[in-house]
Amino acid sequence: MKQRKIEYADLSHIALDPKNPRLGRSAHQKNLAQDEIFDLMRDWSLEELATSFLESGFWAHEAVLCVEEEIHGDDRLVVIEGNRRIAALKRLKKAYDGDETSRKWLEIIEGIQEPEKLFSEVPFIRLEERGEVDAFLGFRHVTGIKEWAPPEKAQFIAKLIDQNGLSYRDVMRQIGSKTPTVQRNYIAYSILMQMEETEGLDVGKVEDKFSVLFLSLARTDVRNFLGLREKFEVPPEQVRPPISEEFVPRLKEYSRWLFGDEENAPVVTDSRQVDKFSKVLASDEGLDYLRTVRRPSLEKAFVIAGGDQEELYELMTTAAYNVEEALSSIHHYADDEKLIRIVQRLSSNVAQINKIFEI
Known part of the structure; x- marks a missing residue:
């Protein structure tokens, strides 16, 4: 980014970004008005920012990044980075104008006179x-300390690839993430897009x-x-659709x-179960169980798939x-009573093992 000077604008001239990744894909598709965006951001922990502004002001080094764009027919300064700061300011302004009904926000401004120039000279x-x-956004929100949620990261990476024409390696250099991670994010997001177009799938649950x-x-x-092996061996422009018709x-x-x-609970209930799930998918017996039982259990499917065999090898070894x-x-x-009890228990277990294996 080029070196640019800090300017100042009245808060009323600055608009929240309807394309902010944190709003989510569903919000982007609705082309939300400013009031609707503001309502979505009410629960974004704005109070701590507002308190800081009242105590210390809005310092120039916190200047938000804006681009001039048309929103619903009007040219506005749209915030690309710093939407939480602007939303906090807007809610503070509503409180001072008497348009805020939240007791918490009214308590924030109680006894504090409206700060001079806080709303009229916002640095940008x-x-x-x-x-x-x-x-900058990639380093800050994909690999940095202020991370977006997983689908927001993947959407941003997909934007860099699909709209900007970058390769996986280009994105890696730009946002500081590993190339395989960039690739997997892009393919995962492409699958999500394909699911959205596939009849009978609830994309909301996936997202x-x-x-x-x-x-x-x-x-x-x-x-x-899923028939995806080839998609991890080709450049991004050859990924979509990631799932071929025969694998839909x-x-x-x-x-x-x-x-x-709507009718079935997920078999996988925790991300830590993904390894077991993958082993089941590789087993004809495990797949047959998942496909034929009304309410399948991942643990039982894992045993049927022989997945516990490796665990057994490790335990016995x-x-x-x-x-x-x-x-x-x-x-x-040899005379220790506690050790004698342990040995007796071990001997009993070994006898059972010998009986199973007819040793």
Whole structure:
């Protein structure tokens, strides 16, 4: 971004951004009016900002970034970065104007005279166009300390690729994220877009758990189940649609099991279960169970898929090594009563194992 001077404008001349990623895709599609955007932002923890403004003012180093755009027929200074600050100011102004009914906000201004120039001289930096700060927004909200929610990050990455024509590597350099992470975000967002156009899928449920979709795509078995392997080997312009027509029925199954629908609860209820889910998808027996049982259980599907076998190997191997290590010194404590009880329990368990394996 070029070095630009700080300017000042009356708060009434500054508009909240209807394209703010934090508002979400559904809000973007509605072309919301300013009052509607303001209402969506009421729960964005604005009080702490307002209190700071009353105590210390709006310092020039906090200048918001704006671009001149037409909104609903009027040319406005639209905030590209700093929407929370402007929303807090606007709510403070409403409180001083007598248009605020919230007791909390009325308490914030109680006994404090309206600060001179707080609303009439708001510091801002004028941009020529939105793309001028893409790299800054990426570092700040995708990989930085003020992170957006997972679907908002993915949407921003998709914008850089689809609208700006950047490659995965270009985006990596611009926002400071790893290339595989950028790629997975883009493919996950592309799947979300395809789901939106696929009959019978509840995209709202998917968007609410977008991080689970993103995490699942790191598993090879999930990629294979959805026929996605090739999409991770081609440039972004060849990704869409990510799911080929022959795999759309599987996409519907994947969505139902992972996110649920109006009639079915999700089989996967926690992001930590993604590994087990991926193993089930790689098993014909596990898939048959998910497809035929009315209310399938992930744990049972995992066992049917043989997923607990690796866990069993690890448990038994660890137990064997521990016993071997104990043998080096156990003879020194042959009269220890507590140790005798432990050995008796171990012997009983070993006898059961021997019976199972007919040893």
